[in-house]
Amino acid sequence: MDFIRARISRDLKTGKYGGRVVTRFPPEPNGFLHIGHAKAICLNFGIAAEHPGGRCHLRLDDTNPDTEKAEYVEAMKRDIRWLGFNWGEHLYHASDYFEELYRYAMVLIDKGLAYVDSSSEEEIRERRGSVTRPGVNSPFRDRSRDENRELFVRMRAGDFPDGSHVLRARIDMAHPNMVMRDPLLYRIRHARHYRQRDTWPIYPMYDFAHCLSDSLERVTHSLCTLEFENNREIYDWLLEHTDSPAPRPEQTEFAPLILDYVVTSKRKLRPMVEEGLVHGWDDPRMSTLAGLRRRGVTPEAIRTLCEMVGVARAHSRVDIAKLEFALRDDLNHKAPRAFCVLDPLRVVLTNYPEAREEVFRAPRLPGNAGESGTRELPFGRTLLIDREDFREDPPTGFRRLSPGAEVRLKYAYVIRCDKVLKDTAGRVVELRCAIDPDTRGGVAPVGRRVRGAIHWLKAGSAIPAEVRLFDRMFNVPEPPDDDLAAALNPDSERIVTGALVEPGLVGTPPATHYQFERLGYFFSDPEDSRDGSLVFNRTVTLRASWEGRAQRATSAGEEPVSPANRAAHAERGKTRAGPSSPSASLRTAKQRLDFGHLARLGVSEAAAVSLVRSPRYLSVFHLARASYAEGADSIASWLVNEVTRLLGSDDRAELERLEPAALADLVRAVDTGRMSHRRGRTVVAELLARGGGFEEACSGLDLEEIDDEAVLRAILEEVVLDYPDKAAAYRSGERRLLGLFVGEVMKRSQGKADPREASRLARAMLEG
RNA sequence: UGGCCCGUCGUCUAAUGGCAGGACACCGGUCUUUGGAACCGGCGGUGGUGGUUCGAAUCCACCCGGGCCAACCA
Numbered sequence: 001m002d003f004i005r006a007r008i009s010r011d012l013k014t015g016k017y018g019g020r021v022v023t024r025f026p027p028e029p030n031g032f033l034h035i036g037h038a039k040a041i042c043l044n045f046g047i048a049a050e051h052p053g054g055r056c057h058l059r060l061d062d063t064n065p066d067t068e069k070a071e072y073v074e075a076m077k078r079d080i081r082w083l084g085f086n087w088g089e090h091l092y093h094a095s096d097y098f099e100e101l102y103r104y105a106m107v108l109i110d111k112g113l114a115y116v117d118s119s120s121e122e123e124i125r126e127r128r129g130s131v132t133r134p135g136v137n138s139p140f141r142d143r144s145r146d147e148n149r150e151l152f153v154r155m156r157a158g159d160f161p162d163g164s165h166v167l168r169a170r171i172d173m174a175h176p177n178m179v180m181r182d183p184l185l186y187r188i189r190h191a192r193h194y195r196q197r198d199t200w201p202i203y204p205m206y207d208f209a210h211c212l213s214d215s216l217e218r219v220t221h222s223l224c225t226l227e228f229e230n231n232r233e234i235y236d237w238l239l240e241h242t243d244s245p246a247p248r249p250e251q252t253e254f255a256p257l258i259l260d261y262v263v264t265s266k267r268k269l270r271p272m273v274e275e276g277l278v279h280g281w282d283d284p285r286m287s288t289l290a291g292l293r294r295r296g297v298t299p300e301a302i303r304t305l306c307e308m309v310g311v312a313r314a315h316s317r318v319d320i321a322k323l324e325f326a327l328r329d330d331l332n333h334k335a336p337r338a339f340c341v342l343d344p345l346r347v348v349l350t351n352y353p354e355a356r357e358e359v360f361r362a363p364r365l366p367g368n369a370g371e372s373g374t375r376e377l378p379f380g381r382t383l384l385i386d387r388e389d390f391r392e393d394p395p396t397g398f399r400r401l402s403p404g405a406e407v408r409l410k411y412a413y414v415i416r417c418d419k420v421l422k423d424t425a426g427r428v429v430e431l432r433c434a435i436d437p438d439t440r441g442g443v444a445p446v447g448r449r450v451r452g453a454i455h456w457l458k459a460g461s462a463i464p465a466e467v468r469l470f471d472r473m474f475n476v477p478e479p480p481d482d483d484l485a486a487a488l489n490p491d492s493e494r495i496v497t498g499a500l501v502e503p504g505l506v507g508t509p510p511a512t513h514y515q516f517e518r519l520g521y522f523f524s525d526p527e528d529s530r531d532g533s534l535v536f537n538r539t540v541t542l543r544a545s546w547e548g549r550a551q552r553a554t555s556a557g558e559e560p561v562s563p564a565n566r567a568a569h570a571e572r573g574k575t576r577a578g579p580s581s582p583s584a585s586l587r588t589a590k591q592r593l594d595f596g597h598l599a600r601l602g603v604s605e606a607a608a609v610s611l612v613r614s615p616r617y618l619s620v621f622h623l624a625r626a627s628y629a630e631g632a633d634s635i636a637s638w639l640v641n642e643v644t645r646l647l648g649s650d651d652r653a654e655l656e657r658l659e660p661a662a663l664a665d666l667v668r669a670v671d672t673g674r675m676s677h678r679r680g681r682t683v684v685a686e687l688l689a690r691g692g693g694f695e696e697a698c699s700g701l702d703l704e705e706i707d708d709e710a711v712l713r714a715i716l717e718e719v720v721l722d723y724p725d726k727a728a729a730y731r732s733g734e735r736r737l738l739g740l741f742v743g744e745v746m747k748r749s750q751g752k753a754d755p756r757e758a759s760r761l762a763r764a765m766l767e768g
Numbered sequence: 769u770g771g772c773c774c775g776u777c778g779u780c781u782a783a784u785g786g787c788a789g790g791a792c793a794c795c796g797g798u799c800u801u802u803g804g805a806a807c808c809g810g811c812g813g814u815g816g817u818g819g820u821u822c823g824a825a826u827c828c829a830c831c832c833g834g835g836c837c838a839a840c841c842a
Contacts, residue, residue: 001782002781006784026842027842028841028842030841030842061842063841063842064841064842066841067841067842121839121840124840125838125839125840128838129838130770130838131769131770131771131837131838132769132770132771132838133769133770133838134770135838162840163840166840175771176770176771176772177770177771177772177837178770178771178837178838179837181838184839184840186840187840188840189840203840205839205840205841205842206841206842207842209842210842226773226774226835226836227835227836227837227842228836228842229772229773229835229836229837230771230772230773230836230837231837232772233772253773255774260779266842267841267842308780308781308791308792309780309781310780310781310782310791311781312774312780312781313773313774314774314775314776314780314781315773315774315775315834315835315836316779316780316781317779317780318779318780318792319778319779319780319792319793321779321792321793322779322780322791322792322793324792325791325792325793326792328804328805332804332805333805337802362801366802366804366805367805397803399803400803408801409801410801410802411801412801441801442801443801444801450801451803452803453800453801453802453803454802455802515802515804517802517804518802518803518804519802520804542802542803542804542805543803543804543805581818581830582818582819582829582830582831583830584830584831585829585830585831604819605818605819605829605830606818606819606820606828606829606830607819607820607828607829609829609830610828610829613829637819637820637828638820640819640820640828640829641819641820641821641827641828642820642821642827642828644827644828645785645820645827645828646827648827648828649784649827677820677821677822678821678822681821723787726787729787734787736786736787736788736823737786737787738786738822738823739785739786739787739822739823739824740786740787741786742786742822742823743785743786743787743823744786746786747786754822755786755821755822755823756822757822758822759822759823760822762822
């Protein structure tokens, strides 16, 4: 289970949202959905479908009138449905919330948390500062409530021109998170909105509209991609200060889907369409869902890809081979087989009578030979094969046709090439071959081994087709934003006009999948293919074959992992300037002073550095030390290692509750051997969760510890008996397995065993 | 010279302090009327250094590496 689903299960368990699971997919209708969106769609709609009563809203995030169009909304709905998801009645538009949003803005103004800034765009930018430099306050920041109110009302009334005023949150211009430096909430834009027409001269910004839209829809889990991490702070701030109802939606970020050699950004895709680098949003080379669909990629394959990729927070880049795998896996069992010759070469069978004609049957799908599952292939004296399947000078290992060699014409005969005919330019124009009548139906007599099998068509019976061969659109894994055109693969679209397909394909309707045997999966173009003139798009080749592999190794882009690359990888992360000490990272004089002091008290460097950075910890440390002076290092260690750990993982733990004297008593008890370290942890958790003194905490806890050798030995023997192979592995040197045995003892004793003793005994038993 | 986030086989991802596992890719084999499919096998990983712990991929610190943030875009 991924971390988001785990989080939702936890919320379900704690009842945080009363058992509700509401997600949303919120695209801005300013372009077409692409494969990157597919991940978000699968995640949001997938999660909703997994929970009874779960919902996923489709919300068009249409707050920018300049870029949005109804046409894009329709395309998005079509693409989501095609992917296999349904929003039911939950179709929403952020623009429908403009009135409520406006009222929320008024709430902030009334609280003195928002103001109208009349600075110019440049001034605002300048005063924002930079990532390393704090911003400065706007001169309009301290306008009165009444003035802000009046100005904002007039902004809405359309009294002001574009850019003359904005509404901003009043937070902190020196905030380390740039997003929090008085973010813009509203801007004036006298533009026609595709839905609201001319109703509004002001439009809310993303940060303002998004969290409140989520809240208005009672969304529980607002999932977005990693680049919005910084925005989570304003998301929470706005919900809190507009008094939005609890329980509030929670934003969680996950890694976007990034594919090698593929552009997944509407910002990059749009210019490609507008500048004519491609034929449109649905160009089969495009990563848009419309493009993929037109190419023949199936929704099942895209969903499988998303499952394979998973959901995590680590920045990742997915190998396109994963999509190809999912595609072939899907198409393999649903695409009927057919013969297609891309580059015809004439073959005349010298020992086959001119007048003779046969019809062979071949399975539509492999392993399916029944009458209804077969197709008919006419055969005659003159055939066409693919030029690629003949080599006058075959490389070693070549299994197809060459002078004097034999090859199997699938489902027909084994033939031998006797003669090669060329034109005056030396180009091969015809092959003279002989059939072996004993191999009729393509079945070779026992003991006869013919390695190669090729596809073919009977001349005169084949029907013409246009075949479009697509390759990756870019030559580099990560095309640069600024110069997409330069990264373009000039051979990404190869149109073969003289191809031929078997006669059974006459009248193939648009949008039909085939596997052209030995060539790949193809899809009749949904737009351009018609009865009299078939057009097929190559969806994906068959898995890299002998020749495919050789080609791929030399083709653009691929960079095999060289030993040098490996070495570089291994070197990654090594410290260049030699080992540096943690204390060298101390920045302020005060920290260095405190550090020196702690060091003199005997506190280890690692612990001291941590304490010095946190005044809260440091003060607890000093107070605890006052009642256990000789335990300075131990106290520091407990504070830094154990208390931090609990504070990070246990919601009930609060540093403020910890009484320093209780900590001191605890540490002393462990130091003197009165209590084991493990029990000490249990106690410290209690002190953090409930407070109180050391003895008091102990008395409320079951601190029983089994250190009786006979009891432990008995448990251990049981464990060894249950894991004989692991015991043997341990004896033969797998020392890491000790953890398994000790862990089992801990489990079986409900955590009461003394692990130190158990570990000692386990070692003795297994080694002795 | 800021804040936040992230580092597990080549790639993606599990392991919630106790056996580092799966998928894709790659390599090899069996089979085969697709150099396909299927089946079997193999290769290969916790960025580094310390610390805490009986025990660390997991907790702490530092270092190294990567990403995001300075639109009146989302």
